[in-house]
Amino acid sequence: MRVRVKGSLLAALAFFPNVKAANDYAAILEVLKSIDNKLVESQLSPSLQNTSHSIPEGEMLFLSFYLDSNYLGEVIAIKSKSGAWLELSSFFGSFDFAIQRSVSGYDGWFINIDNKFTFDEKSLTAEIAGQTVAINEQEFYKDQDDIYIDMAVLASWFSLELTADYGAQDVTVSSKHVLPIEAKLDRTRRAKRQFVVNKYATKPWKASPYRFLSSPLMDVQLGYQKSDAREGLNYSVLGSHDFAYMRSEYYFSGRQSDVLNQSRLTLSRDDEQAQLLGTLQASQFEIGDVTATRVGGLHQNQLARGVKISNAPLDTLLDQNRISITGEVQNGWDVELYQNGVLVEQKFDSNDGRYLFENINLLVGLNEFEIILYGPQGQVEKRTQQYFIDGSALESGQGVYEVSVTQQGHRVFDDKQYQIGALGWLLSTRYEQGLSDTLSVYGATSVREGLTEGPKKVIAVGSNMTLADRFLVNASYEQDDFSQSRLELVTRAKLLQQAMRLHYKRVTKNTSVNFADKNTTTQANLGLEFSGNIMSRQYGRLNYRNALSYTQYQNQSGSKTFTNSLNYMTGRYSLGNQLSWSKSSDGILSSLGSSQVQARFGQIYSRLSVNYMLKPDRDITSYSAEFYTNLMASLQAQLTYTSSVDSDLDTTKLALSWQTDDFSMNTSMSYNSDDHWQFGIFGRFSIGYNAMHNSYFTSRRSLTQSGSTLVRVFLDGNDNGRLDEGETLVEDVKVKAVQAHRHGLTNIQGVAELTGMLANRKTDIELDEQSINDPFLVPRNSGISITPRAGYVEYVDFPLVNASEVEGTIYAQRGKVLPYAKVNLLDEDGKLVAQTESAFDGYYLFTGLKPGQYVAQVDEAQLQQKNLKATQTVMVELPNEGSVLSGVDLSLLEMDKFNGVFSSLGEFSSLSILKTYFVLINKRLKNLPGYNPFYFTDSNSGKYILAVSYSVQPSKEVNKMCEWVAQRGLSCEVKQTLIKY
Structure with a gap:
């Protein structure tokens, strides 16, 4: 809509110098009014449409979960036809379920330790408190390493009622059980806050240019x-x-x-x-x-x-x-x-x-x-x-x-x-x-x-x-x-x-x-x-x-080949078979095949394979059996048995795998029927260099095939955005790469490691303010966005500043206080940075404010509703070291008003359109006697009215002004109204 409106304005402006006829300016007014109406419609339409249907399938959402008006956290979701798929790690984290990612899917327990839970992503099967359930392909979604399950399925698994408002991106939770998160909420109350994140990064972008020499990975x-x-x-x-x-x-x-x-x-x-x-x-x-x-x-x-x-x-x-x-x-x-x-x-x-x-x-x-x-x-x-x-x-x-x-x-x-x-x-x-x-x-x-x-x-x-x-x-x-x-x-x-x-x-x-x-x-x-x-x-x-194939060789008869591949998954089982039939040019028929069966029995995952021949002889050529299980959360075991019928050789192998966040260690021992044995031990890790502190960091994720970011969090004492000597590094702050679905905590050096980010996908980097232990520290900025590059380490500084508080009272005339009024705090550019509401006694309070200069004012819409106006501009300056400013009072007066007549040049829903129109016509009218242009807001319609003269009582001067305006090809109308100022 913006592009079209801009184009319409440019077209109108280009037309003005060539206007000759007097009535063309009236046409211009109608064009501007039409544009103005479209602007208003475009601003209103999002709230009028059914947002749940307007969100396209596949759109990424960040759903805020609430339990009895208590904020639980954000759950990553992807819109589906019937509702949404929820990302499991963020879902379990919001409810404080003790369920963690495993090699095969997820393992853990919920509500009490007897309620065991496992999910196997290969067989699409879950075991919930002793019961086995399966889901179909439409209820499962996977993106990179992240697993998503349909919202309705998760609600049935854990006996929850989940009511989603996709427009607000909120989900209301109710449960017949007492959830662990409820007890936690009783101890630490978290304020409800909206968290609506677009699929695309929106923070100011930081380029990642190629360098002569970057940190090695x-x-x-x-x-x-x-x-x-x-x-x-x-x-x-x-x-x-x-x-x-x-x-x-x-x-x-x-x-x-x-x-x-x-x-x-x-x-x-x-x-x-x-x-x-x-x-x-x-x-x-x-x-x-x-x-x-x-x-x-x-x-x-x-x-x-x-x-x-x-x-x-x-x-x-x-x-x-x-x-x-x-x-x-x-x-x-x-x-x-x-x-x-x-x-x-x-x-x-x-x-x-x-x-x-x-x-x-x-x-x-x-x-x-x-x-x-x-x-x-x-x-x-x-x-x-x-x-x-x-x-x-x-x-x-x-x-x-x-x-x-x-x-x-x-x-x-x-x-x-x-x-x-x-x-x-x-x-x-x-x-x-x-x-x-x-x-x-x-x-x-x-x-x-x-x-x-x-x-x-x-x-x-x-x-x-x-x-x-x-x-x-x-x-x-x-x-x-x-x-x-x-x-x-x-x-x-x-x-x-x-x-x-x-x-x-x-x-x-x-x-x-x-x-x-x-x-x-x-x-x-x-x-x-x-x-x-x-x-x-x-x-x-x-x-x-x-696949059916026919091959014709020069001067020979042709050969035929047919291959069939099947893969069937149901519940905890997966079956696959590949079969090939071929008939050579000399008429010899041969057929080879291979079958695989994968299944989970409790905590044991198994994989069976058989290679066989159907033609010219029917025989099994080899077979193998593999069994995997989790001995502990970070320790897995594998037993493999392989038999080759052709060579009459049987092999047994036992392997153990130990995984941490920094590395993985694997050992294996094998023995075959020819009395040959083998032992092996392997270690895998990824290592990168941290140029911020001349140190190294490790990960079991591959660092060379994905993007990595090191985020340093520190207290910026002088508010210059840089880490200076003597400034404190901050530990245990949660840092998030939003669109990359990665997060980490800062270490003792104040650095959080975000690894395994998808290359060339733009993502926002921001702090979780709830994780900052000191309530008087706030981020200096809302974050940045980056585009990760494979095999490249991006460095991001995230300064914290000392927060300040501002408090005061709102007074109306004759010492009366103004209760329940919205108070806005604007920065030097006039941008709204905070809003609060006064209490019953007119008292208001702002907390968590960054250093800088601000203007405090009562919301303009409420002033209009209450027929009040501000008497002065209240400036607030907050120092770098933080402060509590008391007595920042706001004084208001009742608006002056009169019931009179005025010469109206038009009504507009947008103030910017009114000003554009005024600039275009002012040159033609500024020499008129008694010309005194002004605008005001109609209290009934809420529209902006452009006027050029007014009088308390009906007068010839107001009527005469409209006549002069009409002679110059502009529309004008004498109206009567209550004007407040």
Whole structure:
């Protein structure tokens, strides 16, 4: 609304110099009145509409919970169709339930210690005071590591009545039981306060520019292994920090016999405004070990040393057909990739510090990827990524490029492991142009120099289009200089809520060993894939993926393949199965499969896996059983048994995991049927440098893959916003990163650590004033907002100042006091900073005021209602050391009034519109005899009235003034009213 109003005003102002006709000014008045009415409507509409329906699904809320008018706390929530999902940690914290986050979900008790509670996020099952209940997928939501449950479900679990007012973002609580929080409230009463936070950060923004050298952050894994055959130490380090005004990422690993056997280094810089490298207007720049620009699917490029530049928007996924999922992981970990609940691919025993799932097909609609990482000692970690595919990634006229130059076969820290031959220098480029909002085309090419044999040039073209707002069509073709080519056509759609993908691919490859002879063979593939959700009800949900493929080889009959993946979850159980049938070109039929069962029995979580063969023989090839349990809150145990039928080898492994906020320690012992044994101990922690105090801080969360902020809280004695020598650091103050859902307490150095914040998501940083132990200390400012960067430490100072109090009495005429009147305190800029109400005897009190100059005044609306006016401006100056100012009295007089007539130039609901109109017409009227412009507020309508003359009794002068005004093309009307001033 503001933009449109501003535009209307500018249009009106631009029109005024050209006005010739007298009646145009009357038209201008009508335009301004219309704008004025729209302003009033826009200000009133929020209170008139049904806010619960206007809040969109998926909007983040901060709900204030109240029990018998007592404020319990804020609970993070996300709006759903039927109500809201509540974040469990903040929900349990508001009620003082002794329930904590665990590896599998949540564990603890509520109300009394006999009421045990557990929740398993894998099976979506809760055990509540001995009863097992399950929830369906629509009642569960997960964002990063935070778990949300439907409000109605939580109310039934804990026998609560929760009544939500989404407009005010309040929830009223009642319970048939006496809640622990009620006893606490009796001891320490907390004042009711509104806490309405938008999904978006609103505090003044603090930039986080790249630095020449920032605080280093490292994720470290140290291990020792001993077996009947050998023993040794090993390590791996993932590091990140700013260097040379770029972000540096490095990885090193080694073992006792080979100190450095893996390494990687990349320097990069991102810019949302795409202002990097001058005229190149790049948004991304990488140098070091980079992956070359992807030209097509004919050739795969390695991670190699070089440089890469792109102007693609940071939040845009250009390739809407397929994606590569990659991330950092320590050595020896296994990784599983799930897409929309179905297992897609697995990577075992990572050894280069990262996982990479290449060319994963994207489906129409939501693509939710879950990456589960399994450590060698039983650790389990989860990561999620979401992509929504609904059409072309580019708008009409938008163009993006990416270019890279790499030396294939070499890395920054060259090692014999990477020197795999003279693969030459590779120049790769790609450019895509949006022809319309539904159609884009691209071209890509690569040129290689220094390669002794093989393809040196590749060219590719393609297009992405949306048809009938339903079908996504991708076409691509590429060819190199050795007559090798690749053609692919893909059509995707969502039919009956199921994702469909139809593709045709034809690849021509060179069959010569040394590429000297350009002998080629052609392979064509036609495939159809369906996936989605078959069932999602309270007794279970079933996800599936079916893929049928036919492959035709040159001069041969074709082969057929059918794969089916199912994942069923109900209550405490989860079942999965992957089955593949294939028939080769010579008619041989084979079938392989794998099944998994996951279940929870009380405090024990189990995972069973079976690999089997159906064709040509029916047999089990291997099976395994894993059992997890929490021995204590921070100590977990795992028992694993694996049997390989093919090799007749059985293995048993026992692992213990100890986790604290600062580190995790894992041990494992294994023994197999060949009398081989192994023992291992591993420690994992992340370490960062605190430049404020030249110290280090640690965390078991990864610091290199997320943002970190160190917040220092101190008493600012001289109110200059800086920590000066001798000023006191404040301990045990709660600091919150609101939109990042992180919080921490300041330590003895006055520093709170906020780690694990989502990168590139803006968040407010603020203090919880209730946590400040000294009631005479208040924050100097309301907070700031930052945009965290992965692998970067942001430093924030939060000064506290000595609070002051102001008290006084409100007097009306003849010594009478004014009870129950609103008193406002305004700062030097006229901004309202505090408001209170006088008592029955006219006494008022302000507390928790920061140093500075203020003006105290009775609320203008109440003065109008009571026909009173202020006699003077009351200034208040509060010192840095804090003070109690008494006797700040406010004196009021009854308004003068008369019943008379006046010449009215118009009525306005907005004072700013009235003043704008007055500026426009004043030049035409200021020479009129008796011209005395003024405005006042009508006591009945509340509107502002612009007048130019008045008289106690009807007079010819007032009528004459209106005649003169009308002669100048302006509207004027003689009116009679009671005027107060």
